[in-house]
Amino acid sequence: MEKIIVAIDGYAGTGKSTQAKSLAKHFGCVYVDTGAMYRAVTYFGQLQTTDGSIDIKLLIDSLPQISIYFEHTKNGQQTFLNGENITDLIRQSKVNNKVSDVASVPEIRSFLVDIQRKMGSSKGVVMDGRDIGTIVFPEADYKFFLIASPKIRAQRRYEEQQKAGITETLEEVLTNITARDHQDSTRTFTPLKKAKDAIEIDVSYMSIDDVFNVLIESIVKL
Ligand code: DC
Numbered sequence: 001m002e003k004i005i006v007a008i009d010g011y012a013g014t015g016k017s018t019q020a021k022s023l024a025k026h027f028g029c030v031y032v033d034t035g036a037m038y039r040a041v042t043y044f045g046q047l048q049t050t051d052g053s054i055d056i057k058l059l060i061d062s063l064p065q066i067s068i069y070f071e072h073t074k075n076g077q078q079t080f081l082n083g084e085n086i087t088d089l090i091r092q093s094k095v096n097n098k099v100s101d102v103a104s105v106p107e108i109r110s111f112l113v114d115i116q117r118k119m120g121s122s123k124g125v126v127m128d129g130r131d132i133g134t135i136v137f138p139e140a141d142y143k144f145f146l147i148a149s150p151k152i153r154a155q156r157r158y159e160e161q162q163k164a165g166i167t168e169t170l171e172e173v174l175t176n177i178t179a180r181d182h183q184d185s186t187r188t189f190t191p192l193k194k195a196k197d198a199i200e201i202d203v204s205y206m207s208i209d210d211v212f213n214v215l216i217e218s219i220v221k222l
Contacts, residue, residue: 003124004029005139006219007132009194010146012177012184013153014203015211019146020128021077022212027126032070032119034129034136035099036079037112039090040068042102044081046094054098060107068115091161093168096176100183103130109190130184133195142219143198146211150178152204 006023008016017033024031044066045054069080078087089095102108109131116136120127127136133143154174161168168176184192194200199218203211 004141005120005124005137006126007137007140007143007195007198008126008128008146009130009133009144009192009198011148011153011192012180013157014146014148015156015208016128016146018208019144019211019215020126023215024126026216027124029124029126030119031077032116032125032127033077033079034112034116034127034132036070036087036090037068037115038103038108039095039099040079040081040086041066041108041112042095042099043086043090045102046098052094054102056102056105059102060105063108063111066111088164091164091166093166093172093176096180100180100187104183104187104189106189130192131190133198134193135190138195143195144215144218145194145198145200147200147202148204150174150181153177 004027006020006029008020010016017035020033021031023029041059042054044062045059046052048058048062049055065082067082071078071080078085079090080086113131113136116127119125120137129136133140133145151174154170154177157177158168158170158173161173201211201214206214
């Protein structure tokens with residue numbers, strides 16, 4: 001196993017996690033889905049209120065009670081929150097619609113960034129998110145930034161959700177993706193942006209295998 005750090009950032013629905021998983025397997029590294037961590041905190045916040053809204057102050061005060069970890073099972077990597085498997089629960093539209101609000105809170109970001117740095121401290125890691133190459137691991141060995149048109153990203157997310165039995169329409173998925181893009185890239189604290197030294201790849205018309213090959217070739221060349 002190599003001790004390398006690969007950061008894959010970019011917009012929702014560009015296939016970051018698919019690529020990050022394959023790269024982690026290829027290099028025998030740990031894979032960390034940081035979006036799932038923001039989703040887990042959002043889900044926790046929604047459990048604290050009766051109407052599914054988020055009380056940000058209460059959530060910030062409760063951060064020490066939150067434990068998030070990943071486990072490999074025969075169904076792939078699963079996300080756990082305080083011992084509960086929340087892998088499917090955090091993909092629901094209820095969480096989709098609030099996660100960018102939660103991800104814009106500096107205290108929550110600092111809490112998760114600390115955990116993410118620890119997760120990458122001992123072994124090689126492939127981490128995907130929005131701020132991995134800029135904030136979490138600015139010294140990452142390899143940095144990629146994936147982009148694609150909003151319509152193509154919405155179509156991909158829609159197909160994924162259909163397979164998972166989630167019944168949002170394509171229009172709803174597109175509206176949510178566009179709103180999250182806007183919120184994630186305009187938030188004041190550590191917004192989504194490409195690291196200066198990241199390699200940008202427009203995946204709009206590329207297959208999953210094509211993107212993987214470009215990533216591997218770039219890593220070999222660097
Ligand atoms: O990748 P995703 O769609 O699961 O991410 C969920 C949300 O979390 C997304 O709207 C942006 C936010 N996020 C973030 O701000 N920073 C990260 N490192 C990962 C995700």
